[in-house]
Amino acid sequence: MSELNAVVADAAIEFHSVVKRFLRHDRRDESFLAVDRLSFAVAPGEMIAVLGRTGCGKSTMFNLLAGLIEPTEGTVRVLGHDPFREFNWYRGKLAVVFQNDRLLPWRTALGNVELGIELLGKEEEERRAIALGWLERLGLKGHEHDYPHALSGGMRQRVSIARAFAVNPEILLCDEPFSALDELTGQRLREEYTQLVRENGKTSIFVTHSINEALQLGERILVFHRPARIALEARVAGGDREAIRQRVLEAMNPNEPRLAEEAA
Ligand SMILES: Nc1ncnc2c1ncn2[C@@H]1O[C@H](COP(=O)(O)OP(=O)(O)OP(=O)(O)O)[C@@H](O)[C@H]1O
Ligand SMILES: [Mg+2]
Structure with missing residues (x-):
């Protein structure tokens, strides 16, 4: 087996050059590109936070992962299987x-x-x-x-x-579960969630709008641009949080430095 295959075989989650186009029936069946050659891999037991502005394709990536929709091109592998074609295999996993x-x-x-x-x-x-x-x-x-x-x-x-x-389950997927809660409750639940994931050695992907939430819940942060592709990958564990926050803000708002400053 080549080194690349060995890495792929060990990944808990792998996206390889994934493209997702939606047909827009309201617009003469024009296709809409929501995910643009997205590639990333997640190791077993890793905690990933996915950040990106509204409409950049975070939930679409999540639906591809959960096997709710099929990629137009490319491959999605979760625990070495195809989530869309082998949906039932994932029960309990x-x-x-x-x-x-x-x-x-x-x-x-x-x-x-x-x-x-x-x-x-x-x-x-x-x-x-x-x-x-x-x-x-x-x-x-x-x-x-x-x-x-x-x-x-x-x-x-x-x-x-x-x-x-x-x-x-081996893998937990969360799509902004705490965004509608007040700050204190959200904070407490984030702490509980992190502790539970770590204690139980789960692989977790957490989708969020919030940089603070991403810094708290991710050992690694992926910033998405629209259509979904990776604009920045930052390792949080052991890094300088303020420097990471700055890089993430810039990646999220590349043409709007003022907005990035305000959001900080
Ligand atoms: N089933 C669908 N049919 C057509 N277009 C879709 C479909 N699902 C998503 N889209 C489009 O794909 C783009 C990405 O949507 P998605 O829901 O993945 O964004 P998001 O990053 O999760 O946004 P938010 O942060 O607001 O939740 C949007 O422009 C959306 O309109
Ligand atoms: Mg969403």
């Missing part, structure tokens, strides 16, 4: 925390957390014990039997994190 919590309103907090484990075919008793354990770890003891409408936004977000971790 990959979990997603969405921007809005996407809880089922007719299920209690406990019922929502149990859902992912149910799909894995575990026995009821084991399922319940795992779900209760995760709810407790996320500070939801006493709220197990509450329905989503009776929980605050921060609590619902905790339920969706518990639901993702309860499956014990």
Whole structure:
């Protein structure tokens, strides 16, 4: 096996020259380029933060990763498999925390957390014990039997994190899950999330608009430009945070230095 193949075989996630075009039915079927030859690899156990301005294709990359859409060109590999063509292979191996919590309103907090484990075919008793354990770890003891409408936004977000971790997946994907929360709650959840990912040795990709969030949740930051391609890759671990913040700001606002200063 060549050295390149060996690297690829070891990656938890790999995008190789991925292109995604959407057909615009409203505009005489013109195609719209959302992802432009995107290539990157993520090692097992690595925490990556993906940053980019609105509309640059972050969620599209995320949907390609989760196997919800198919690339137009190029290859996406997650744990060595094709997420779109082998969607069912990922059951229990990959979990997603969405921007809005996407809880089922007719299920209690406990019922929502149990859902992912149910799909894995575990026995009821084991399922319940795992779900209760995760709810407790996320500070939801006493709220197990509450329905989503009776929980605050921060609590619902905790339920969706518990639901993702309860499956014990190798890979966690988060698309701006904390952006709608107040600063303090968001901060606490970010700390909890980082700790859980590290303790459990998960591979994590976190999509965000916020530089602070990216600096906190990423060992490596990828800045996307529109259409999605990598404008900057910065290693956070062990680096000078202020210098990284400056480089990230410049990469996000290449033609607007004043805006970059204001955002800082
Ligand atoms: N199914 C689709 N059909 C047509 N165009 C799409 C589709 N999905 C996304 N797009 C377009 O692709 C571009 C990238 O969208 P995407 O949702 O990936 O951006 P984003 O970086 O996640 O933005 P935000 O930060 O606002 O969430 C946008 O211009 C969007 O209109
Ligand atoms: Mg998005």
